[in-house]
Amino acid sequence: MRAFTVERYGDKAGVRVGEVPDPEVGANDVLILVRAASVNPLDRMIRDGEMKTILPYRVPFVLGNDLAGVVVEVGAAVTRFAVGDEVFARPDKDRIGTFAELIAVHQDDVAIKPATLTMEEAASLPLVALTSWQALVERAQVKPGQKVLIHAGSGGLGTIAVQLAKHLGAYVATTTSTANVDLVKRLGADVVVDYKKQAFETVLSDYDVVLDSLGGDTLAKSLDVLKPGGKLISVAGPPDAALGRELGTNFVIRLVMSALSLRIRRSARRRDVTYSFLFMRASGDQLRELTPLFEAGTIQPVVDTVFPFASTREALEYLEAGRAKAGKVVVSMA
Numbered sequence: 364m365r366a367f368t369v370e371r372y373g374d375k376a377g378v379r380v381g382e383v384p385d386p387e388v389g390a391n392d393v394l395i396l397v398r399a400a401s402v403n404p405l406d407r408m409i410r411d412g413e414m415k416t417i418l419p420y421r422v423p424f425v426l427g428n429d430l431a432g433v434v435v436e437v438g439a440a441v442t443r444f445a446v447g448d449e450v451f452a453r454p455d456k457d458r459i460g461t462f463a464e465l466i467a468v469h470q471d472d473v474a475i476k477p478a479t480l481t482m483e484e485a486a487s488l489p490l491v492a493l494t495s496w497q498a499l500v501e502r503a504q505v506k507p508g509q510k511v512l513i514h515a516g517s518g519g520l521g522t523i524a525v526q527l528a529k530h531l532g533a534y535v536a537t538t539t540s541t542a543n544v545d546l547v548k549r550l551g552a553d554v555v556v557d558y559k560k561q562a563f564e565t566v567l568s569d570y571d572v573v574l575d576s577l578g579g580d581t582l583a584k585s586l587d588v589l590k591p592g593g594k595l596i597s598v599a600g601p602p603d604a605a606l607g608r609e610l611g612t613n614f615v616i617r618l619v620m621s622a623l624s625l626r627i628r629r630s631a632r633r634r635d636v637t638y639s640f641l642f643m644r645a646s647g648d649q650l651r652e653l654t655p656l657f658e659a660g661t662i663q664p665v666v667d668t669v670f671p672f673a674s675t676r677e678a679l680e681y682l683e684a685g686r687a688k689a690g691k692v693v694v695s696m697a
Contacts, residue, residue, distance in 0.1 A: 394436035488664055493649055587634075595631060603639060
């Protein structure tokens with residue numbers, strides 16, 4: 364089969380589209396003919412070796428972290444799916460590889476594709492939708508009337524998180540550029556901070572939850588907008604020891620993670636708020652919970668650009684260069 368593989372870490376030239384063996388199908392796996400896959404910042408981080416400590420993939424490996432496609436084979440123990448089903452999924456972190464013609468995914472990580480969406484739209488959702496759900500529903504337990512700040516509201520994660528937070532009944536603020544102010548308002552944001560004109564930490568206060576996807580100075584300044592007892596959840600800040608425990612890493616790595624996040628955790632404690640790092644996990648069950656929201660249009664995918672599979676490298680470079688105007692970049696196998 365054709366696949367987009369990483370031949371060596373940390374080198375854009377070390378990735379290529381070529382032939383690799385078809386995946387093996389386990390008893391609990393479904394073999395999916397990939398119709399579309401989305402491009403995520405995580406793909407660049409994996410390609411560049413930034414995640415090797417917690418995600419030690421052995422080169423060469425196939426890149427890609429979410430997909431939509433059609434089931435073409437099922438394992439002997441599969442009960443949820445049949446050949447011909449249209450599905451979408453975020454494979455488990457140890458079984459990535461959606462930039463390929465075929466991928467075998469455990470049935471627990473797969474869900475039936477929302478009927479109202481195209482393959483490209485469905486492929487744009489799994490990773491960012493699961494991240495939004497696990498941050499806002501599981502970890503933050505957002506309640507109606509709470510105030511939630513979603514950074515980068517026009518980004519791949521932000522466009523979905525803003526809509527989910529609004530569905531949960533939150534009062535939603537977001538940051539974005541001038542060009543995307545109207546977009547994030549249409550998605551449901553109650554307050555929009557144009558970061559080119561205002562500093563969010565000077566105009567927002569007393570928030571219950573902040574979802575950060577930017578890290579750096581934005582992460583530190585986010586502490587200032589939380590009220591006592593508030594929660595800062597980041598997918599871009601330093602990892603913490605809790606992540607190490609979730610991933611089953613050894614004590615030394617957990618110690619390193621704890622040290623990396625020590626400064627931000629101390630700053631959080633001084634303000635009587637909490638900081639945590641979120642690395643989302645695959646879940647077909649959560650995708651099934653989200654599907655009615657997708658089919659009803661309560662949460663709508665935002666797709667910036669669709670690239671052909673042969674241009675997967677260009678799609679990754681397009682995202683990395685910050686050229687995407689809003690939403691997700693998708694690779695189509697059509």
